[in-house]
Amino acid sequence: MLSLKGIHHIAIIASDYEKSKRFYTEILGFKIDSEINREERKSFKLDLSLNGEYVIELFSFPEPPKRPSRPESTGLRHLAFKVDNIEEAIEELLRHDVQPEPIRIDHLTGKKFTFFSDPDDLPLELYEA
Incomplete structure (x- = not known):
């Protein structure tokens, strides 16, 4: 059995990076730990924490494909x-x-x-x- 210590992070790809950034920080109250512009990938990576614990990586990518999420689909x-x-x-x-x-x-x-x-x-x- 693996000796897991906990969940390190959850990665989310946003279709509108700025809108999602505002949602997770201004509405849900996550703190920005770091923000990186990955120019070679035309992508941003935002590290967010909650109560001092690193939790979410929020990404932007050009034209990410849609993933069905409802009603009950495979995956998270x-x-x-x-x-x-x-x-x-x-x-x-x-x-x-x-x-x-x-x-x-x-x-x-x-x-x-x-x-x-x-x-x-x-x-x-x-x-x-």
Whole structure:
């Protein structure tokens, strides 16, 4: 068995780099650790962290192909974020015109959760911890 220590990062390719950069930093609150212009690839790479932990690499590429993400397709299904208060988190999303789905209750844990999408329709989840 591998001796994994945790998840190092999640890579996301954005169709509109600036729009996604604003979404992940200004709406979701990720901190920019570094931003690199990879001129030879016509690409940017943005390293983002949350609560001091490196989490997301956000990339731009010229004309990336679309990947189906809904309703249920093979591959990464969604990315979930822990929150203390889901109602407060939803209010913040709504202030930025991000429309989450109605709150659901996890029948196994009794915890509240909801889904919303990033600018490229990547499914994201808020899960009340």
